[in-house]
Amino acid sequence: MTPLATRARQAGLVATLLFSATFAAAAPAVPDGVRRIADIAYGTDTRQRMDVYLPASATDTAKAPVIVMVHGGAWMVGNKAMSNVVDNKVAYWVRQKGYVFVSVGYRLSPQADPLLQARDVAAALAKAQGLAASWGGDPAKFILMGHSAGAHLAALLAASPALAREAGAQAWLGTVALDSAALDLERIMQARHMRFYDRVFGADPAYWRSVSPSGVLAPGAAPMLLVCSTQRADDPCAQARDFAAKATAQGGRASVLPQDLTHAQVNTTLGLPGAYTEAVDDFITGLLPRP
Known part of the structure; x- marks a missing residue:
């Protein structure tokens, strides 16, 4: 693929991402057997x-696992109620398996930079852990999940759990990152990259390092599953493999799940x-305490 074609494909990816995040924000369809509590x-x-x-039918005596989902949108757009973020995941994990599913909104760029966005997610995680029992969830059975920009924010908290602890969040069982191509910001920003990254991450290498999951990866981080699209020109699977290798070398546990899906399909088809879906569910189930 020529450089011109590569840039055109990247531009098309961004345009698709922004379009879907902006215009797919209608309230999701809530399946039968599921109850929605909005805007906590x-x-x-x-x-x-x-x-x-x-x-x-959930009661405050149940001990259901809880998935906390962080939407994508290039750090600049998006909405917690987008159907592509919620519908299939809720239908599978809530209606079929009896989990609790939390979809998190957060402040967007330029109002908030990615570090503040990660702190928003951490604050939401802490709040959800505090309320979990009232929903029939178990605060000891939390899974953090995110797509695209949301996957970067989830991975950043997973790599540097101190950010979450500062917001009052307790440890969670593991993290599912759905097609993040921003695991190594230092490497990305020093090479040819999509132009909107400059708007979001600026020009300060020290800041790049502070919001780079690879740069802040702490030893012994909680297990991670890194899903990556094999159809993207910017090759998120290479970043995922490098990140997983670094996490493993530091005593953590991280695995890569390549999928022959588009960036959008990695999100919309899960569930x-x-x-x-079975592979992601197996990862989650494997983290849960045995009865």
């Missing part, structure tokens, strides 16, 4: 809200029947 505040800003989906 974890901060004072109108974007510091989260939606909770739980089995309609549909098939090997992909």
